[in-house]
Amino acid sequence: MNIALLPGDGIGPEVINQAVKVVNAIGKKFGHQISFKEALVGAAAIDATGDPYPDATHEVAANSDAILFGAIGDPKYDNDPKAKVRPEEGLLRMRKKLGLFANVRPTFTFPSLIHKSPLKLERVEGVDFVFFRELTGGVYFGEPRGRNEQGTKAFDTNVYSKEEITRLSRMGFEAAQKRRKLLTCVDKANVLATSRLWRETVQELAPEYPDVKVEYEFVDAVAMRLIQWPKAYDVLITENLFGDILTDEASVISGSMGLMPSASLGSAVKLFEPIHGSYPQAGGKDIANPLATVLSAAMMFDYAFDLKAEAELISKVVNESLAEGIVTEDIADGGKAYKTSEVGDWLA
Amino acid sequence: MNIALLPGDGIGPEVINQAVKVVNAIGKKFGHQISFKEALVGAAAIDATGDPYPDATHEVAANSDAILFGAIGDPKYDNDPKAKVRPEEGLLRMRKKLGLFANVRPTFTFPSLIHKSPLKLERVEGVDFVFFRELTGGVYFGEPRGRNEQGTKAFDTNVYSKEEITRLSRMGFEAAQKRRKLLTCVDKANVLATSRLWRETVQELAPEYPDVKVEYEFVDAVAMRLIQWPKAYDVLITENLFGDILTDEASVISGSMGLMPSASLGSAVKLFEPIHGSYPQAGGKDIANPLATVLSAAMMFDYAFDLKAEAELISKVVNESLAEGIVTEDIADGGKAYKTSEVGDWLA
Ligand SMILES: CC(C)[C@H](C(=O)O)[C@@H](O)C(=O)O
Numbered sequence: 001m002n003i004a005l006l007p008g009d010g011i012g013p014e015v016i017n018q019a020v021k022v023v024n025a026i027g028k029k030f031g032h033q034i035s036f037k038e039a040l041v042g043a044a045a046i047d048a049t050g051d052p053y054p055d056a057t058h059e060v061a062a063n064s065d066a067i068l069f070g071a072i073g074d075p076k077y078d079n080d081p082k083a084k085v086r087p088e089e090g091l092l093r094m095r096k097k098l099g100l101f102a103n104v105r106p107t108f109t110f111p112s113l114i115h116k117s118p119l120k121l122e123r124v125e126g127v128d129f130v131f132f133r134e135l136t137g138g139v140y141f142g143e144p145r146g147r148n149e150q151g152t153k154a155f156d157t158n159v160y161s162k163e164e165i166t167r168l169s170r171m172g173f174e175a176a177q178k179r180r181k182l183l184t185c186v187d188k189a190n191v192l193a194t195s196r197l198w199r200e201t202v203q204e205l206a207p208e209y210p211d212v213k214v215e216y217e218f219v220d221a222v223a224m225r226l227i228q229w230p231k232a233y234d235v236l237i238t239e240n241l242f243g244d245i246l247t248d249e250a251s252v253i254s255g256s257m258g259l260m261p262s263a264s265l266g267s268a269v270k271l272f273e274p275i276h277g278s279y280p281q282a283g284g285k286d287i288a289n290p291l292a293t294v295l296s297a298a299m300m301f302d303y304a305f306d307l308k309a310e311a312e313l314i315s316k317v318v319n320e321s322l323a324e325g326i327v328t329e330d331i332a333d334g335g336k337a338y339k340t341s342e343v344g345d346w347l348a
Numbered sequence: 349m350n351i352a353l354l355p356g357d358g359i360g361p362e363v364i365n366q367a368v369k370v371v372n373a374i375g376k377k378f379g380h381q382i383s384f385k386e387a388l389v390g391a392a393a394i395d396a397t398g399d400p401y402p403d404a405t406h407e408v409a410a411n412s413d414a415i416l417f418g419a420i421g422d423p424k425y426d427n428d429p430k431a432k433v434r435p436e437e438g439l440l441r442m443r444k445k446l447g448l449f450a451n452v453r454p455t456f457t458f459p460s461l462i463h464k465s466p467l468k469l470e471r472v473e474g475v476d477f478v479f480f481r482e483l484t485g486g487v488y489f490g491e492p493r494g495r496n497e498q499g500t501k502a503f504d505t506n507v508y509s510k511e512e513i514t515r516l517s518r519m520g521f522e523a524a525q526k527r528r529k530l531l532t533c534v535d536k537a538n539v540l541a542t543s544r545l546w547r548e549t550v551q552e553l554a555p556e557y558p559d560v561k562v563e564y565e566f567v568d569a570v571a572m573r574l575i576q577w578p579k580a581y582d583v584l585i586t587e588n589l590f591g592d593i594l595t596d597e598a599s600v601i602s603g604s605m606g607l608m609p610s611a612s613l614g615s616a617v618k619l620f621e622p623i624h625g626s627y628p629q630a631g632g633k634d635i636a637n638p639l640a641t642v643l644s645a646a647m648m649f650d651y652a653f654d655l656k657a658e659a660e661l662i663s664k665v666v667n668e669s670l671a672e673g674i675v676t677e678d679i680a681d682g683g684k685a686y687k688t689s690e691v692g693d694w695l696a
């Protein structure tokens with residue numbers, strides 16, 4: 001297994017290091033040959049090369065079997081709206097060039113952490129849904145985008161083809177078939193032309209999956225119901241920007257924001273990354289929670305290598321660390337707070 | 349006072365009726381001459397005239413001092429992505445033609461309802477923030493929008509001018525000056541050109557309001573923090589689509605989704621409407637909660653007529669109805685459920 005490591009910015013390198021420890025331990029236990037190749041991305045890559053996704057990084061990524069990705073983003077670029085390059089461009093270009101069109105973001109609960117949810121117990125207990133967010137289309141990539149000559153007007157273009165919608169939706173339908181058989185198509189079809197194409201396309205596909213119940217909901221309604229009654233959902237499909245907002249919203253309801261992993265699929269090379277960001281304030285302090293990245297490595301064994309036992313063992317050991325309180329300060333809850341690296345060592 | 353009544357669809361007419369009772373009672377008590385003119389909008393207008401915002405309705409609205417608006421939308425249009433006219437078009441055209449560019453959406457709590465919040469008490473107690481959502485620009489109106497010839501590709505355009513951003517932002521700054529002096533600019537400046545113009549424009553305005561602290565946050569981060577720590581916010585400004593999603597999310601955290609009012613400002617004629625939708629399933633059953641509409645009427649006295657005592661009396665009486673349990677079934681909580689019309693009578 002050739003795994004590309006793209007730690008990125010902020011806490012990225014630290015959390016990736018812990019995932020590497022765990023992946024190595026799994027390799028040893030199950031007898032897998034695993035080799036890692038590291039490459040720069042994001043602000044780290046800009047600082048070193050001027051480019052947030054250098055060709056050399058693409059080379060490493062494209063020739064790997066799977067990518068473990070940390071996080072991207074640095075405030076020094078955020079507060080300069082006129083910055084010429086931006087770390088996020090690296091992430092977006094990578095997704096596009098690798099063809100990672102489907103971002104799979106599960107939301108589930110950990111019994112030992114559920115009390116940390118901002119939601120009341122009865123609302124969140126048993127929550128288990130998964131978003132399929134389209135990742136290489138929409139307003140993230142549409143052209144034209146930019147400014148008028150005088151710089152007084154800015155524009156972005158949201159664009160979707162039936163084909164892009166179809167391939168993402170099929171993944172959602174198939175996932176629903178293996179789960180509770182409910183698919184929610186999230187759009188803003190009462191306003192957007194793109195959303196109407198989404199809804200129309202999903203309506204056309206639905207008869208091919210007669211065992212799946214399909215619901216259509218507006219993005220604003222979903223933003224409400226994710227808080228009011230998140231158990232109502234099973235599989236949700238949506239476009240890139242809605243997915244960005246709603247999956248972040250979803251990631252905090254379980255009380256374990258630092259724990260939600262994700263997979264980006266669509267091509268031979270698959271990418272796995274925590275949902276959380278680069279938290280620059282915490283970078284280098286050995287305090288970041290590595291569990292989302294470790295669980296992303298579990299998803300890697302499952303989705304990239306079809307190795308369920310390996311994936312399950314990682315999830316099990318993560319649950320044990322939670323049960324025994326071998327956790328970082330964000331979830332230590334008054335108990336002893338372990339360092340990022342200590343948690344990684346313990347898991348491995 | 350010439351008030352235009354635009355009840356719209358679903359539960360719209362019923363909740364508007366209760367607001368009218370309350371407004372009349374206020375008029376009587378304070379000695380105001382109030383006259384109402386009713387007009388069609390939304391699906392109701394399509395059914396009657398083929399147009400969701402007929403000229404006759406615009407006539408009534410444009411010549412009023414204030415508009416009380418119910419709700420809009422009907423599922424028979426939502427599930428037909430190829431529908432030629434749509435109720436929502438009426439609402440959007442009205443906002444645009446009247447120049448209602450600022451949608452003011454407060455989120456606050458009612459002591460007697462806070463236990464109904466999906467959030468834990470310590471997270472939501474004392475929440476008090478207000479969104480200024482841009483309402484006549486962005487992807488709701490940008491051109492081009494539509495399909496390619498074959499119908500296999502759809503596109504929308506998000507567009508903002510510095511001027512549109514400036515006038516909305518100034519309202520936000522001014523509101524912050526009268527409140528806790530914190531302004532949060534919500535954007536996606538790490539991806540969108542429009543968002544970068546938002547951020548740049550707000551940065552340029554900030555020195556004119558030295559007493560206001562300005563924070564810049566990405567829309568996905570705000571979607572999280574609204575649940576995790578909503579007390580952090582005071583005034584938030586944002587573009588049309590982000591505002592649509594986030595204000596709906598915000599409207600449920602206080603536990604009183606059915607109670608949140610809104611005001612749309614920007615021109616001589618101001619519009620007041622509940623945040624909730626048309627709930628077609630409940631339409632005509634005399635069960636809908638009229639309080640958001642009644643509180644929107646309170647905002648009308650305040651924002652449109654600068655009559656604070658009138659506004660406060662309405663708020664007070666709403667609080668009394670809550671305290672005494674004169675409420676509709678959605679918040680009756682096992683107690684007696686009153687009809688929509690009974691609540692209206694009691695308030696009046
Ligand atoms: C960093 C940013 C460009 C990115 C996105 O918006 O896709 C992030 O928020 C995510 O969700 O992976």
Ligand SMILES: CC(C)[C@H](C(=O)O)[C@@H](O)C(=O)O
Binds near residue numbers: 420
């Ligand atoms: C009905 C719809 C077009 C409208 C909007 O998206 O603006 C509504 O959701 C709102 O927030 O007022």
